[in-house]
Amino acid sequence: MMNRLGVSDDQMVFDPFCGTGTTLVESMKRGMSSVGVDASPFSCFVTRVKTGRKVRPDKLLSVLVDVAVEYDRASRTDYSDTKAYKYLNESGMLSRGWISPTPLRDALALKAAIYKAAPSAAYRDVLLLALVANLSTGIGNMKYGPEIYCGPKKRTVNVWSVFESNAGRMIRDLWAVQERKLGPTSVFLGDARNCSAILRQNGIKKVHVAISSPPYPAEHDYTRNTRLELAFLDFVRTKDNVQAIKRSMIRSHTKGIYKTDGDAKLVRDYESIKNLASKVERKCRHKKYGFARLYPTVIREYFGGMMRHLNSMGSVIDRGGRYAMIVGDQASYLGVHVPTADILGEIAEDCGFDVEESFVWRTRWATAKSKKVKEHALVLRRQLN
Numbered sequence: 001m002m003n004r005l006g007v008s009d010d011q012m013v014f015d016p017f018c019g020t021g022t023t024l025v026e027s028m029k030r031g032m033s034s035v036g037v038d039a040s041p042f043s044c045f046v047t048r049v050k051t052g053r054k055v056r057p058d059k060l061l062s063v064l065v066d067v068a069v070e071y072d073r074a075s076r077t078d079y080s081d082t083k084a085y086k087y088l089n090e091s092g093m094l095s096r097g098w099i100s101p102t103p104l105r106d107a108l109a110l111k112a113a114i115y116k117a118a119p120s121a122a123y124r125d126v127l128l129l130a131l132v133a134n135l136s137t138g139i140g141n142m143k144y145g146p147e148i149y150c151g152p153k154k155r156t157v158n159v160w161s162v163f164e165s166n167a168g169r170m171i172r173d174l175w176a177v178q179e180r181k182l183g184p185t186s187v188f189l190g191d192a193r194n195c196s197a198i199l200r201q202n203g204i205k206k207v208h209v210a211i212s213s214p215p216y217p218a219e220h221d222y223t224r225n226t227r228l229e230l231a232f233l234d235f236v237r238t239k240d241n242v243q244a245i246k247r248s249m250i251r252s253h254t255k256g257i258y259k260t261d262g263d264a265k266l267v268r269d270y271e272s273i274k275n276l277a278s279k280v281e282r283k284c285r286h287k288k289y290g291f292a293r294l295y296p297t298v299i300r301e302y303f304g305g306m307m308r309h310l311n312s313m314g315s316v317i318d319r320g321g322r323y324a325m326i327v328g329d330q331a332s333y334l335g336v337h338v339p340t341a342d343i344l345g346e347i348a349e350d351c352g353f354d355v356e357e358s359f360v361w362r363t364r365w366a367t368a369k370s371k372k373v374k375e376h377a378l379v380l381r382r383q384l385n
Helices: 021-027 041-050 057-074 083-090 102-115 121-132 135-137 161-177 192-201 227-232 239-247 262-265 271-284 290-316 342-350
Strands: 012-015 033-038 142-144 148-149 185-189 207-212 316-328 353-365 371-382
Touching: 012 021, 021 033, 021 041, 021 185, 021 353, 033 041, 033 192, 041 121, 041 227, 057 102, 057 121, 057 161, 083 102, 083 227, 102 135, 102 161, 102 227, 121 161, 121 353, 135 142, 135 161, 135 227, 185 342, 192 290, 227 239, 262 290, 271 290, 271 342, 290 316, 290 342, 316 342, 316 353, 342 353
Parallel strands: 012 033, 012 207, 033 185, 207 316
Antiparallel strands: 142 148, 316 371, 353 371
């Protein structure tokens, strides 16, 4: 997408839904300035580590040896009284088998060893990322397909081996870019619906180009997919912590809908959205499971939230600047086709953008319809007037 848009070295690239930093890492490798925003503290943590500059590969290798020594000592300690263990236990993730008790205790021992041996926060965070990179699947029992679910329970896992393999790859990656001039990058925790305010609070008045993949209205709970990592790294300790993260996200699933939500009001006059929500309402009228009645609400709140986001983007992206977003058509709500890119293009034109182009980026499998659906690249250009 950077090549297609002709992004130049003197432009600042913005990803308002930066996730774990793909856009920022690529910008950094090309020597470009970049900035990202994400609502998840875990995603921000990962991105900050991946774009950090304060870690040398030779020293990281040396610290890894120190961690091994501390891990041998720490493994003889009981970690069931830690906040992370208590939350995982009280929330039911342990009893449901998201992760088994012995692998969890070993992972917590290694976490304690990292805190003990790391000479600085930068080295600590790199090693913590090496530990949690496979926490849910390699150490825990979770699988993805497309939602996260519990697989066979592992009684024991060689946690050190999983961690050491990841740390080794990180060291090799760092060696590979030792001599490369890397672009500066920043990432901020926050709600993309207010992205312009977040940037300005951090001294950034304008960006030149934006590339992102926002959430889709697809019943995909992003906090659930990283709940184990959020708890393990102490980002969440209560249900209220999780809810606070969800409230700062675009409404894209029924478990993230709240009575106080009001984004739907912004798009109540759009015939395309009204017709779509009405079609879903008719289909779910006789459904007995509770969340079905919220499907039309998700559609309205999602597009209303995206309108807030696009309005905010309009005040921070340079006039004539382009915003490329990868968005997917959906069929998650009783098989009703949601032409996400078409509707977002319609909304964008009321938010100060012109639709420059929209084309099929790729196709992917939709379990709801048991067939392939399209993902589109929607390229918007900020109007000059």
